[in-house]
Amino acid sequence: MNVNKRVRRTPDEAKHLILKTAASRLSEFGLEGLNISGVSKAAGMSHATVIHHFGSTAAMRQALLQQMTEALLSDVVLALNKDVPPDQVLNGLFKTLSQDGHGRLLSWLALDHNLEVASGEGNTAGLFKNIIDAITDAGGDRTDAKFQVLLVATAAMGLSICGGPLSSLIGLSDEESAAFPRWLAEHLETLK
């Protein structure tokens, strides 16, 4: 028979394992899967352990969503910093927002009012300002630039949330769906 050997992780290992499991459950079951009992069971530990490391369910949620938010911001910054040609800024923003469930994260944050938004202390506003500056520098009206950013951001979010079902409803083949970002990028040029 099996002697129940007790595993002992470092605090960092434990937190990483827990957050990894929580992220998996979030994408599978939605926000309602983000509870201590479910996550602890899925991670193969007792729920008391999770509470020991995070303190409460709310704190665990907060930690996961903050981690995801930081990943999102990091990706956005990455997509913009490596001297991207100005005419590719919107394309990069779109691709980033529609990747890795970033759009879904934003939706969860926006749809659930009781989630405290772990916004990057205002530097996100500066981020958008940079994007708009980049577009405007290439020539064009400032309001037009803002509208373009808004269009790209909202479209990327919508696509990230239910792009699959929408594509099949509309009757887009897989190849066509894959070509959509390129189409959008090309036509954003003509918008200027």
Place this chain on the structure above:
Amino acid sequence: MNVNKRVRRTPDEAKHLILKTAASRLSEFGLEGLNISGVSKAAGMSHATVIHHFGSTAAMRQALLQQMTEALLSDVVLALNKDVPPDQVLNGLFKTLSQDGHGRLLSWLALDHNLEVASGEGNTAGLFKNIIDAITDAGGDRTDAKFQVLLVATAAMGLSICGGPLSSLIGLSDEESAAFPRWLAEHLETLK
């Protein structure tokens, strides 16, 4: 003192009151506010009454989401049936999807996998086909038309979910935000 007189509603009245309260709580607290105890308390009745009329929490949710889905489809059909000029089809679709929390409804349905989608038994696909036909009839490539529909639908959803926060992050004034749909409609023309 007040003799607690017991109100007696018709089944339809009761169901309408419950669903109305549930809708209010849904928009205020998100999906987690859609439980029997909260709704019954907000509606001023015992939770046993809600169970009597709907049977279970899941059934109540189902009823509400189905009602909202029907309202959404009805609005979309309405926006298209009244001999809309073809060049206004996309504009109408956008306005409809970004109104009345329709986009948020679609997000909830898409984000929460355990919600059985009360889809309109495939007639939604026909609906989109009509839209695309209308655009293509006015002249234009079919794939382009599909892309336009996808862009409009996703943007409307994204705007409906977090248009407010995004607008302020981007630095759009209220007047500018209000002008966005018109801007999009005008520039959709140039996409053809």
Place this chain on the structure above:
DNA sequence: ATCCTTATCAACATGAATGTCAATAAGAGA
């Protein structure tokens, strides 16, 4: 080896949500 920190867990207590049941009363029809 021995000690010490602490990650882990079982057991308990608590509270909230769900669903059941029998009793009550409101209103319609005879």
Place this chain on the structure above:
DNA sequence: TCTCTTATTGACATTCATGTTGATAAGGAT
């Protein structure tokens, strides 16, 4: 007025998630 249907409710049982506590053991330090 009387009867019958049933909407409504309080009380109860059950399940589940949360958080606490004391005990245990894993692993590093001395």
